[in-house]
Amino acid sequence: DTGVSQDPRHKITKRGQNVTFRCDPISEHNRLYWYRQTLGQGPEFLTYFQNEAQLEKSRLLSDRFSAERPKGSFSTLEIQRTEQGDSAMYLCASSKATRDYRSYNEQFFGPGTRLTVL
Amino acid sequence: QKEVEQDPGPLSVPEGAIVSLNCTYSNSAFQYFMWYRQYSRKGPELLMYTYSSGNKEDGRFTAQVDKSSKYISLFIRDSQPSDSATYLCAMKETSYDKVIFGPGTSLSVIP
Numbered sequence: 001d002t003g004v005s006q007d008p009r010h011k012i013t014k015r016g017q018n019v020t021f022r023c024d025p026i027s028e029h030n031r032l033y034w035y036r037q038t039l040g041q042g043p044e045f046l047t048y049f050q051n052e053a054q055l056e057k058s059r060l061l062s063d064r065f066s067a068e069r070p071k072g073s074f075s076t077l078e079i080q081r082t083e084q085g086d087s088a089m090y091l092c093a094s095s096k097a098t099r100d101y102r103s104y105n106e107q108f109f110g111p112g113t114r115l116t117v118l
Numbered sequence: 119q120k121e122v123e124q125d126p127g128p129l130s131v132p133e134g135a136i137v138s139l140n141c142t143y144s145n146s147a148f149q150y151f152m153w154y155r156q157y158s159r160k161g162p163e164l165l166m167y168t169y170s171s172g173n174k175e176d177g178r179f180t181a182q183v184d185k186s187s188k189y190i191s192l193f194i195r196d197s198q199p200s201d202s203a204t205y206l207c208a209m210k211e212t213s214y215d216k217v218i219f220g221p222g223t224s225l226s227v228i229p
Contacts (some may be wrong), residue, residue, distance in 0.1 A: 042124075057204065058216075104152060106167075107217065108163075110161050111161050
């Protein structure tokens with residue numbers, strides 16, 4: 001399977017613990033995105049990378065959240081001191097940038113990591 | 119007011135019906151308009167996209183964009199039970215890679 005993969009698929013943790021999620025994008029894709037999705041809502045943008053550079057961060061991304069993409073391949077999203085409000089589905093997507101401004105650089109989504117904070 | 123509004127449903131239709139899904143938006147800088155489908159416990163997948171205004175057809179699916187009204191639609195003809203999913207509209211500006219999603223409309227097609 002050459003799609004976007006995420007690990008783990010489910011994570012249950014206690015409030016105050018740190019958690020880390022991993023995303024492996026499609027191999028030739030240079031852009032990688034993190035989103036958060038709560039029940040009944042669409043994905044909310046958190047941050048994105050072009051290669052290893054983090055280009056934009058949402059104000060939703062508090063200082064407890066940090067994302068890395070050290071070699072421009074896989075990415076990790078860490079949440080420190082988790083709170084119950086962090087419970088959500090964390091989605092990763094990847095895309096390949098093109099030079100045709102009329103083309104939408106389709107973002108391919110992974111299956112998500114469902115986080116439950118008790 | 120949220121940037122992208124969408125009727126959350128749920129919407130329930132009989133098999134074979136024509137389905138109309140709609141979104142409104144407030145940011146006039148949006149130029150790319152996408153429709154994603156999301157099955158339960160899965161990530162969203164792109165159905166189709168439109169650049170700027172106009173219509174686009176792909177099989178049973180037709181997307182329409184009216185930038186003057188800041189209104190987009192997705193029509194599904196001859197709906198099938200396999201179309202049962204949440205449909206998310208999404209938009210972005212030309213110069214930013216950030217995609218803004220609507221809250222999604224849950225659709226059930228009853229055999």
